[in-house]
Structure formats: structure tokens, C-alpha cells
Amino acid sequence: MDVRDLVGEAVAGMLARPVRSALTTLGTVLGITTLVVTLGVAATAGNQIVGRFDELVATAITVEVPETEHVPLVEWDAIDRLTRLRGVVSAAALAEGKDGANLPVRSNDLVDPARVTTQSLSVLAASTGLPEALRGRMVRGRFYDAGHVRRGDRVAVIGDQAARLLGVTRLDPAPAIFINGHAYTVIGVLGDLRRERNLGSAVIVPPTAGRRFGLRQVSRVLVNTDLGAAALITRQAPAALSPGNGDMLQVVAPPSPTRARDQAQEDVNALFLILGLVSLLVGAVGIANVTLVTVMERVAEIGLRRSLGAARRHIAAQFLLESTLIGLTGGVIGASVGVVAVVAVSAAKQWTPLLDARLAIAAPVAGALVGLLAGLYPAMRAARMEPADALR
Structure with a gap:
């Protein structure tokens, strides 16, 4: 066959x-x-x-800054040097800590025993580029600028969740909130956060105002890069933020896609x-x-x-x-x-x-x-x- x-x-x-x-x-x-x-x-x-x-995570870098007793490792103006690096889209510095956690915040100066008017919210200080660094937007109002920081204006920006908790629905009457008894004018509501969504329930103040709550030193830096530039910026960011002490900073780089x-x-x-x-x-x-x-x-x-x-x-x-x-x-x-x-x-x-x-x-x-x-x-x-x- x-x-x-x-x-x-x-x-x-x-x-x-x-x-x-x-x-x-x-x-x-x-x-x-x-x-x-x-x-x-x-x-x-x-x-x-x-x-x-790649779009949401592989371009996000976080730099952790340890606290020092005397001279801070990262100054607030170091963000300007960082943003000049090729591949950096946006960056912002944050000052967080136990001194700013769970502070009493209320939206009026009246004490009403019949209702809860005081909320325990986190207060943090941040540089002016925070909305872009968080990949969010101003739902209402505006974010404070360099002029507010330089003059030491007592202004604040609150997250959208914090606005609901405090009952802040309008900004045209220039509402004030009281943080630990100190009055601050609310000029904006920050929302739609794609990074650090927990900051939607926080109160954000300029660095000059943050000193009142013990928020003097930068604790974190949030960086957004162009696609493919994360590895390079991970190596360059410590030297740009703290020349001579970059090895003391911890950079959290995105994982490999x-x-x-x-x-x-x-x-x-x-x-x-x-x-x-x-x-x-x-x-x-x-x-x-x-x-x-x-x-x-x-x-x-x-x-x-x-x-x-x-x-x-x-x-x-x-x-x-x-x-x-x-x-x-x-x-x-x-x-x-x-x-x-x-x-x-x-x-x-x-x-x-x-x-x-x-x-x-x-x-x-x-x-x-x-x-x-x-x-x-x-x-x-x-x-x-x-x-x-x-x-x-």
C-alpha cells in the first residue's frame, strides 16, 4: 500500500x-x-x-524626603530645578506629618450643640504645582499662586470630599474655614484626582501658612514625566532636589510595564x-x-x-x-x-x-x-x- x-x-x-x-x-x-x-x-x-x-502609572515618580533636625534636605524652591529637567511634565512638593493629621476644621465660627460642625481633617502644605502633579483639576475656584505664598496670605484649597464634609458649596461669598481655631479663606476646591486620591479629603495651605501647623519641611515630592523618561528622571531627581545629599532621598520608581x-x-x-x-x-x-x-x-x-x-x-x-x-x-x-x-x-x-x-x-x-x-x-x-x- x-x-x-x-x-x-x-x-x-x-x-x-x-x-x-x-x-x-x-x-x-x-x-x-x-x-x-x-x-x-x-x-x-x-x-x-x-x-x-504607561499612561497612568509608568510616568509617576514619588521622592520620599526624610525629616532632619536642622537644615531641611529639600527646599521649597528646589521644585523649580526639578521641573527644568528634560522629561518632567509637572512636579509638586508636599509637607505632611503627624502635626497636620486630624486637625479640627469647621466652616463657621458658631458652636451648635445640635449638629456636628467640626471635622477632623488632614492639613498639608504644598507648592503651587500640586493640581498638575496630582493629575486633577480645580472643580471650583482656583489654586493659590506664588503671590499668595510670597505674601503669606491665609488662604486654603480643600479637596472635593472635604468640601462636602464642611458644607462648602459656593466660593463667591469668600467662605472661611477655621483650622485649629485659625481662619483661612477658601479660594478653590480640588477634585478629580488621579494620583493620591486620599487628598480629596484634605485641606491644602501654602508653605508659609503650613509653618503654623508644624509643616516646615518637605516630606514628599510628586513628579510626572513623559512616557519613557521615568527611568532617567529617577536617577536625576535626587541630585536636582538636594545637591550633595541626593543619596539620602528615596525615589519610588514605577514598576516595569x-x-x-x-x-x-x-x-x-x-x-x-x-x-x-x-x-x-x-x-x-x-x-x-x-x-x-x-x-x-x-x-x-x-x-x-x-x-x-x-x-x-x-x-x-x-x-x-x-x-x-x-x-x-x-x-x-x-x-x-x-x-x-x-x-x-x-x-x-x-x-x-x-x-x-x-x-x-x-x-x-x-x-x-x-x-x-x-x-x-x-x-x-x-x-x-x-x-x-x-x-x-
Whole structure:
């Protein structure tokens, strides 16, 4: 039996019962489709996550400044040197500490025993570039500027959550709040924060006013960079903020976006890969079962072939090739459906589909391998039949 005869007999065996062959192929189709969709969607989603990760996180740097007894490590005007670095989009210095935590703040000077008018809020001092550094916006009013800082004006900006707690809804009457008994005019409400969202419930005052609450030294510096400049600014920021003492500052750099992408793909793969393997296993069992039934139905044919001189290897090869062709057909159909599904999901989510071409090529091979392994036992059973027993 040459190769052409072998292929012809295998194809004829498949087409002799097309409905049964189609249903048998369905298990492999589902398994291969699940694998292709899982790996394709995981790669596409991971790439999308990296894009968002770069935008929101990979450009954010925080510099922690330890407190010293005498001369501060970072002066408030050091932010000007930092913002001159190429790649820095915005930066702001913060003075926080236990002295400014949970201070009593109220929005009027009346003491009403019937209602709670005093709130315990955090008070912090910040440089004028804080809204941009927090990636927020002024919901109402404005942020204080260099003139307020230079004159030592007693003004304050409150977060949007703090405004709700204090009942500050309008700024045109120049409302005042009392921080630990000291009056400050509210000139703005800061909200929609994408960094440090906990500052939405804080009261922010200029550095000159923060000294009254023990907020004299810069404790943190928030920096936003251009995409791809974070690593460079991480090395340069300490020297720009504190020349000669940069090694004492701790820079919290963003994690690698590649690591985030890989982790996202691993999570998605681990979740759905098992489903694809189970589907392939079901498909393999189906192929093995149908091939075994086919062998039992074709006992007379096997006995006749053996009587006419067919060797055991010819009979085994015929049924192995038939089961392999079923698996290969399921792999081709499953790979095609999987690719279309990945593109459809990406289009629905407005993502850029990302699919490894090697996966589309390997999927049919995996289907053929499943069919080959599933047909081993039925083929061996057919090959072991004796001609006389089969004909009888």
C-alpha cells in the first residue's frame, strides 16, 4: 500500500459517515478554538493593559524626603530645578506629618450643640504645582499662586470630599474655614484626582501658612514625566532636589510595564488554558471512541485486507491516518474560528488585536497530534486482528 492509497482510504473512511465525522471533529474544534482565543485575547488584553499602565502609572515618580533636625534636605524652591529637567511634565512638593493629621476644621465660627460642625481633617502644605502633579483639576475656584505664598496670605484649597464634609458649596461669598481655631479663606476646591486620591479629603495651605501647623519641611515630592523618561528622571531627581545629599532621598520608581503585561497574560492564561485543555481532552476521547466503533464496524473489511496480504502496519497506518485527519480538520477549523473570535473581541473593545502567527500555525498541528494520540489504541486493536477470526 503506497502513500496515495493510504490517504485515499483514510479520506474515504472519513467521508463514508460525514455526520459522525463532523460531530467527532467538533470536540477538537472547540478545544483548539478555546486555546487560540485564550492566548490571543490574553496577549491583546496584556498589550492594552500596558498602554493604560504607561499612561497612568509608568510616568509617576514619588521622592520620599526624610525629616532632619536642622537644615531641611529639600527646599521649597528646589521644585523649580526639578521641573527644568528634560522629561518632567509637572512636579509638586508636599509637607505632611503627624502635626497636620486630624486637625479640627469647621466652616463657621458658631458652636451648635445640635449638629456636628467640626471635622477632623488632614492639613498639608504644598507648592503651587500640586493640581498638575496630582493629575486633577480645580472643580471650583482656583489654586493659590506664588503671590499668595510670597505674601503669606491665609488662604486654603480643600479637596472635593472635604468640601462636602464642611458644607462648602459656593466660593463667591469668600467662605472661611477655621483650622485649629485659625481662619483661612477658601479660594478653590480640588477634585478629580488621579494620583493620591486620599487628598480629596484634605485641606491644602501654602508653605508659609503650613509653618503654623508644624509643616516646615518637605516630606514628599510628586513628579510626572513623559512616557519613557521615568527611568532617567529617577536617577536625576535626587541630585536636582538636594545637591550633595541626593543619596539620602528615596525615589519610588514605577514598576516595569513589561512585567505588568506578562503578569496579566499569565493570569488570563492560567484561568482559561485549563478550559482549552479539557476541551481538547474531550475531543481526543471522542475521536478515540468513534475510531474504535469504526474498527468494530469494519472487522470484515480488516479481515479481507489481511487475507489479501495487508500487513499489520498497513491496517494500523490506515486507522491512525484517519484519526489524524479528523484531528487536523478540527485544528484548522478551530484555529480559523479562534482568530476570527480574537479579532471580533478586539474590534468590540476597540483594541488592537495581537496574535502570534506561530499560534495559528501550531493549532492545526496540535489538532493532528491529538487525533494521532487518540487513534493509537483503536489502530493497535485493528492491527492485532487475525484474518481468520475477522472473516469468521
